Amino acid sequence: MNILFASEKEKPDFWFPLLQKALPEDRFFAWPDTNGGDIDLALVATHPPGTFAGLKNLRLIQSLWMGVENIVADPELPRGVPVARLIDPGMVHAMCETVIAWVLDWHRHFYLYRRWQREKTWKRRRQYLPSDRTVGILGLGELGSTVAAQLKRLGFHVAGWSRRPKSLDGVYCSMDLDDVLSRSDAVVCLLPLTAHTRGILGRDALSRIRKDGCVINVARGGHVVIADLLAALDAGHLAHAYLDVFETEPLPQDSPLWTHPGVTVTPHIAALSEPRTSVAKIAEHVERVRRGELPGNLVDFAAGY
Numbered sequence: 001m002n003i004l005f006a007s008e009k010e011k012p013d014f015w016f017p018l019l020q021k022a023l024p025e026d027r028f029f030a031w032p033d034t035n036g037g038d039i040d041l042a043l044v045a046t047h048p049p050g051t052f053a054g055l056k057n058l059r060l061i062q063s064l065w066m067g068v069e070n071i072v073a074d075p076e077l078p079r080g081v082p083v084a085r086l087i088d089p090g091m092v093h094a095m096c097e098t099v100i101a102w103v104l105d106w107h108r109h110f111y112l113y114r115r116w117q118r119e120k121t122w123k124r125r126r127q128y129l130p131s132d133r134t135v136g137i138l139g140l141g142e143l144g145s146t147v148a149a150q151l152k153r154l155g156f157h158v159a160g161w162s163r164r165p166k167s168l169d170g171v172y173c174s175m176d177l178d179d180v181l182s183r184s185d186a187v188v189c190l191l192p193l194t195a196h197t198r199g200i201l202g203r204d205a206l207s208r209i210r211k212d213g214c215v216i217n218v219a220r221g222g223h224v225v226i227a228d229l230l231a232a233l234d235a236g237h238l239a240h241a242y243l244d245v246f247e248t249e250p251l252p253q254d255s256p257l258w259t260h261p262g263v264t265v266t267p268h269i270a271a272l273s274e275p276r277t278s279v280a281k282i283a284e285h286v287e288r289v290r291r292g293e294l295p296g297n298l299v300d301f302a303a304g305y
Contacts, residue, residue, distance in 0.1 A: 001040040001290065004055070006031035006047040010064050015043075015275050022283040041286060044071060045273070052076045060084060060289050062282060064273050066091065066143070067220065068299050069193045083299040084285055087142050090277030098218060098270040099147050099188055100154070102242040103135055105264075106186055106214040111240045115261060130155030136184030136209075138200070139191040139219065140166045140173065143271075147188065159183045163196070181208035186216065192305035193220035203228040212239045218270035221246035226257070233262035244270040 003019070003026050005012045012030040019028060029035050031047070037054040044051060045064035052058065053076055061083045063071060068085055071077065105111050109125040116123055134157040137144045148158045148171045159172040161180040166173045174180050177200070181187065187209055191197045201215060202225040209215070215238060217224050224243070232238045243257060244266045257263050285295035299305060 001026045001059075001286065002029065002035050002038055003027065003286070004029050004031060004034055004039045004042045004051075006042060006051045007045040007064060008048055010045045010273065015064075015279070018275050018279045019043075019282070022279050023286055026286065041289060043282065046070055047074075050076065052078050060285065060295065062086065062285055062295075064278075067192065068305060069220070072299065072301065072304055082294060083301075084295045085297045085299060085305070086273065086278055086281060087297050088273055088278035088281060090274030091271045092143060092146050094274070095143050095190075095218065095271035096147050096150050098244070099190075099216060100150060102214075102216045102264070103151065103156070103186055103188070105242070106240055107133060111264065131157065133157065133185045134159055134183050134210075136161065136180045136187040137171075138177075138180070138187065138189045140168065140171075141190070141192075144188075144190045147190065177205070178208055181205055182210075185210045185213045187213065189215070189217045189219045189223050191219050191223060193222050194304035196304075198222045199225050201225065201229070203231070206232045206238065209238065211237055214238060214240045214242065216242045218242075218244045221249070230256065230260065230262075233260065238262070240264065242266075244268055 005015060005028060016028055031051060038057060039055045040057055041060045041062060042058060043062050043064055058078055058081050061071060061081055063086050066085055068083060071083055107128065112125060135151050137148050137158060137160040140160045140162040144160060145168055148160055148168055151158050152170050159180045160166065160168060161174055161177050163175065189201060200223050206228055229241055233241060240262050242264045245268055249268055251257060251265065257265055288295045
């Protein structure tokens with residue numbers, strides 16, 4: 001098969017040797033080389049405009065990321081061509097590491113001790129047990145379910161919200177967002193970005209989180225209403241916010257998030273696609289298409305992810 005690699009952020013030089021080793025009988029092309037339009041499968045992540053134009057033989061669009069909102073929103077997306085999300089074991093593990101790091105940073109007050117170090121202030125805060133805290137997970141897919149299990153192992157209570165019924169061992173699962181937020185000391189956003197989830201963490205939602213709690217957004221910038229978040233921090237209702245994703249990236253130099261004492265900013269690095277752990281999944285999907293089968297992790301266009 002002829003496979004096109006099209007991404008404005010992922011580099012084909014890193015992916016191609018592993019892809020060619022896993023799929024030796026296939027031919028690979030890097031955008032803008034589309035082999036005259038004779039492409040069977042497209043590997044994309046923040047794909048350039050016009051990527052799908054003229055690809056009449058396309059049988060599958062494989063995302064190189066878990067998030068697919070850029071693909072779904074493309075007005076040139078060819079109808080009838082399935083789109084598959086990438087469930088990368090390496091990315092799942094990295095996301096768990098990031099979320100646990102930030103939960104512990106808030107739980108043990110390290111964010112505050114760093115501030116006091118800069119101020120040369122010697123203070124101690126009360127120490128809590130993990131069992132004193134409840135972490136709310138918004139989104140109980142592959143990422144959310146794995147993160148929830150890891151937090152449970154550390155001794156935290158975990159409450160999870162999903163728009164569809166879920167059942168996870170030892171996790172309080174609910175389809176009532178207000179219920180989950182009101183139980184939570186820390187809230188972790190792992191949702192796909194859709195019309196239903198955009199702005200989901202606004203003033204009312206943030207006010208329901210327990211006092212001195214934190215928000216960890218490692219999903220998409222559109223989930224959090226930044227003005228409402230800063231107001232909750234300035235009012236002392238929330239203790240800290242950890243933001244890895246933003247509506248505009250890179251984060252503009254004049255953003256107040258850079259210097260706000262209640263915010264930790266990271267440059268969208270919570271979990272990166274890892275070719276060494278994801279190529280096997282991609283190859284599995286390619287082989288299914290070759291056999292005339294549908295791959296796994298297909299996007300539900302009605303749901304938006």
